[in-house]
Amino acid sequence: MQEEPPYPDPERSPDPDPYPDPDPDPDPSPGPVLDRAKLLAARYAAAEARPYLASALYALTVVPSPGPSGVATMGVDRHWRCYVSPAFVERTPVPELAGVWIHEVAHLLRDHHGRADRLPPADQRDPVRINIAQDCEINDDLLADGLALPAGRMEPRLFGLSKGGLFEEYLPGVPATPPHGVDCGSGAHGIARPWEAGPGGGEGRTPSGIGPAEAEALRRATAQAMRAHQRTRGTLPAGWDRWAREVLEPTVDWRRALSGAVREAAAWAGGAVDYTYRRPSRRTPALGGRVVLPSLRRPLPRVAIVIDTSGSMGEEELAAALGEVTGVLREVGVGGNRVAVLACDADVHTVARVTRGGQVELAGGGGTDMRVGIRAALSLPDRPNVVVVLTDGYTSWPQEPQSCRLIAALIGADAPQPPHWVETVRVDLTR
Structure with a gap:
């Protein structure tokens, strides 16, 4: 980008502007010429x-x-x-x-x-x-x-x-x-x-x-x-x-980012297909009933939400973040007994199947170790495909990637960064 001299002299040099004025006097009374x-x-x-x-x-x-x-x-x-x-x-x-x-x-x-x-x-x-x-x-x-x-x-x-x-x-x-x-x-x-x-x-x-x-x-x-x-x-x-x-350092709307992460993870889990004989394939009649073919099914994902209820977490902040997650899950058709919520500090205090945020009992208030909550989630009888962790980040994390999609919703501007393989959304509840 070419810069123009600060004090151009029309007597000594051509007009420094690359786009000179149009011919003057286009108007019968044009007023002063641009200085x-x-x-x-x-x-x-x-x-x-x-x-x-x-x-x-x-x-x-x-x-x-x-x-x-x-x-x-x-x-x-x-x-x-x-x-x-x-x-x-x-x-x-x-x-x-x-x-x-x-x-x-x-x-x-x-x-x-x-x-x-x-x-x-x-x-x-x-x-x-x-x-x-x-x-x-x-x-x-x-x-x-x-x-x-x-x-x-x-x-x-x-x-x-x-x-x-x-x-x-x-x-x-x-x-x-x-x-x-x-x-x-x-x-x-x-x-x-x-x-x-x-x-x-x-x-x-x-x-x-x-x-x-x-x-x-x-x-x-x-x-x-x-x-x-x-x-x-x-x-x-x-x-x-x-x-x-x-x-x-553009700030991202955390609600949109968290919603996008949960939606994408639910779509990923729901994209898995398996064969089932509960509903035979539509091609079975063509075989004369001698062979029954299984059909493909696309199961709904199961989701576990691990909530950090240690002493550093405020109940209003947790309720706001949980409301965003459960709202997104309802929109994508994941609800009822397909969502488990675990309240965890250094131990798991409650495990509940919920249909709305108001049903969650936020017990705890001690130390912090989200590894315990993640292990408990993966040990549930209906193993989840997606685990969402709501935490301020001051916790230990598993040593290696888990056998599910793991999303950390970090509450607070100073929350430490989890391992690189954890999908991370920073939640700024002031926005």
């Missing part, structure tokens, strides 16, 4: 002040947007094109322009348009309201970081909201018909604006921008640059720190 030198100087100042944002800043392609039909200030689309009002550049000091550069690239780095696409349809119909909530999320961090922004900026305090939130949290507190003309483009709220080019660019020399894969690579590279900055130079604003952590 590209000032605009690019502001971008250079932004990259110098926050070097971890430099790659993202220089990935933005400048598209002049003059006249009454153009953007009011600056805006971005989904393709990392930055639309700029020449009049806005003319009246805005370089330090504030630098802040606006960072503001606009923050919309794209934080994937605001992708997150806006996941909002309920009723919210999506009001892009201005979405944009204000997004601006509150960004400006909160930029102002705390000491950056200058133009007057009229959106901040959480204007709506009686607390600092440090995400735009999805701010959105309910923003009025349904706000009197503000905020519009940062489809790169923010997700709705294409009249002044934007299409996905493949516009008429003349408007560039096509960059695609989703390159955008995701830019996000990851920027997050890594932020981590390097923290190691060598200090801290980041809380919002950027949270964003970088989420990009580099």
Whole structure:
């Protein structure tokens, strides 16, 4: 990715931007011509002040947007094109322009348009309201970081909201018909604006921008640059720190992960087939009754849930995790006497066949050894195909893989990792 010189001189060198302005005067009264030198100087100042944002800043392609039909200030689309009002550049000091550069690239780095696409349809119909909530999320961090922004900026305090939130949290507190003309483009709220080019660019020399894969690579590279900055130079604003952590160490919805693991294990166990003479094969009559052929059957899996009831485990946490597991088993048709629940600390206290979580008696409260519970589960008269262990992880595990699918649902952020052959889902009950 080629970087542009910070202070280009039109008298001495060609226009450094790879996409020069279209021919001027397309309109009888076009207003001021874009002061590209000032605009690019502001971008250079932004990259110098926050070097971890430099790659993202220089990935933005400048598209002049003059006249009454153009953007009011600056805006971005989904393709990392930055639309700029020449009049806005003319009246805005370089330090504030630098802040606006960072503001606009923050919309794209934080994937605001992708997150806006996941909002309920009723919210999506009001892009201005979405944009204000997004601006509150960004400006909160930029102002705390000491950056200058133009007057009229959106901040959480204007709506009686607390600092440090995400735009999805701010959105309910923003009025349904706000009197503000905020519009940062489809790169923010997700709705294409009249002044934007299409996905493949516009008429003349408007560039096509960059695609989703390159955008995701830019996000990851920027997050890594932020981590390097923290190691060598200090801290980041809380919002950027949270964003970088989420990009580099994405949190997975534990309910979805646990459900997926249980479903997949149940499907694996249920995929086993065996022959049975209880129901003869449909081909038997063709043999004249002289030979009876067995038919194939696909048995339902049996599941054992081993619950860590040692003193370090809270009953509410266990009940929540158990509810997720039993709910998934009901959905896949495994219930009734096909699910055994074993309460275990350093010994097995109760074994029960359950049909719902409320039937489970969580006895125990002593030490922790889930090996005892796993052995007891595999010694049941109806040997399970799948064993799910709900634990905080502070336990010993079997020395080698077992003769069934073993899933560990680890409750707590600091739960130690089990052996590599144990399927693991980390359960964060705060989410």
